[in-house]
Each structure stands twice: as structure tokens, then as C-alpha cells.
Amino acid sequence: MVCWPSSVQRFGPLRPHHLLPPPLRFFTVHAQPVTVPPTLMAQTRVAYLDEPARLEQSFSANLPQPPEQAAAVVQQRLAGPAGQQFQQQLQAAYAGVVRAHELKVLKVPAVVVGGRYVVYGQTMWLPQ
Template structure:
């Protein structure tokens, strides 16, 4: 399985579909943007103008780390869309091979590696 481990491996999931991933595997939580937006929206007033001021302040207070979290979260959603991911969890190797529904990433990688060995 060394070949699959050395490849570009991404796992797409959300908080309702827990996965077991080896250290170093990139796991994308597709519900991350909504969770971050919910954090920003906590206890906002009903007045849209006041709410906008508070959200801008929260974004400013969060600084670069918050901006990076938002960028990473939306990039993960964009990546899943561009790869044509239709279900989660999805384990993707080299943007070419995908295993859907497997929560054990090591098992999914083994299935992909076996498939690669048997295909010309």
C-alpha cells in the first residue's frame, strides 16, 4: 500500500460521517463553512445593519487565522465539487480513484491499491 500512501489522498466527509484516517491524510469537512458561519452568527441582533457591523468586527478580531479557516473550508467544498464527489465519506487518490462510504481510510486505500494492481 506504499504507493497509495505516497499519492495525493483526500477524504471528504462531514461531522455526521466520522472517518478513521492515518496521520497526514488530508480530511475535508464539507460542513466546515456552515459551522464557521454559525460561529460568526451567534447572538446577532435582528437589525441587519447592526448584525453586519458585529460580523465585520468578528471577522477582524479573528484576523488571519479565521480568514485562513474560511478559505480552507470553502476550498474543500470547491475541490469536492470539481472532483464530482456525490456521496460522503469519499476517499480520493490522485484525483482519479474514489471509494465511497468507507469510514476506515486505510481500508479504502487498500481497496484502491488492489484495484490499481489488477488493472493494466
Template sequence: MATRAAASEVWVVTDSHHPVLGQADRHLILDAAAVLEAELADNLPTDPERASAIVQQRLKLGGTDLQRRIGTAYQGIADAWSLGVTKIPAIVVDRRYVVYGETDVARAVARIDQYRRTQP
């Protein structure tokens, strides 16, 4: 794809309610942490001690895969914040250019490439 070749790095920042089509180097799904937290909290008893024990057990059973998923989810939030993303969906090119509201990576990259060609 010619438009993709002009961008050295493409990130998609979105959530599970705003799907974005196309290939990107990174997909930051901002509600992934909330989804994981909801899974861990699903059907917990009202007793705080029992609930805590169940969550600890779920974390242990999830092992390193769950730890990785949690780390990736929160890292995505931190990365989006550090890029200054203010709306979703957002397609970020080279950590410098952003197109908000576009759901097609190729179209966003083409718009950024067009802008870059007109700027000295």
C-alpha cells in the same frame, strides 16, 4: 502501512457527522464553512445594521486565522466539487479513484489497490 504506500495522494471528503479514521494528505470537511458562518451569526440582533456591524467586528477580531479558516473551508467545497464527489464520506486516491461510504482510510486504499492490480 503497506496499503498507504501504494497511493501517492489520499484525500478524505466528509462532514462533521461522518468521521473517517486514518491518515490522509487532505481532509475536506464540507460543513466547515456552515459551522464558521453559524459562529459568526451566533446571537445577532434582529436590526440588520447592528448585526452587520457585529459580524464585521467578529471578522476583524478573528484576523488572519479566521480568514485562513474561511478560505480553507470554501476551498474544500470547491475541491470536492472539482473531483466529482457525490456522496460522503468519500476517500479519494490520486484524484482518480474513490470509495464511498468507507470510514477507514486503510481499508479504502486497500480496496483501490486491489482494483488497480486487476485492471491493466
């Protein structure tokens, strides 16, 4: 049993670093969705590598054909609250793509354990 000083205990239960489960990062596409067990949600992130294209397609839906009119509509969309939300979502989506590139993920689905070990596969069974 690990005992923490009383000054640390008031912030809630803490565990030594070596007892914490390693962080997991899933990289996939929407055609191969990932289901994360509830017991692993806290240390897991899922990045859909096709999300930037999906967001851009959704944002540019129903644009008029003339380029000048389409540009004006895009500017209006970007200026509103939905435009700010779109930009934040797009930034987060591209962050996942960049991270996959940094980790040299070559195919999906992929799981990165502890930020270092890449595991590829079609299905992965994780205990509940």
C-alpha cells in the same frame, strides 16, 4: 536499492516517486467523522464539506436582531484577529468543497486516491 548523489543525500532520505504512497483525500461531514491511521497522516487530507456552514454559524452567533446593529458587530468581528482567522478557516473550508466538486464527489464519505480514483463507502479499514 536506489543510490542518490551525495549532494542530494544531505537533504535527508529520499525515495523514488514510484515508491511513495499515493496521496489520499477524504471527503466527509462532521456526522460521519474520519479517523486516519498515523502511518497515513503524511499523505492524507480530510475535508469536511459541512465546515463552511459550521464556521459561518459560529461566527454569526449572538448577533443583534436589527440588521444595522448586526452588520456593525460583524464588521467589528472581521476587523480583529479572530476575523482574520475566521476568513482563513473559511477559505480553507471552501477549498475542500471546491476540490470535491472538481473531483465530482457525489456522496460522502468518499476517498480520492492519487487525485483520480473516487471510492465511496460507510467504513473503510486501513491497516495500521
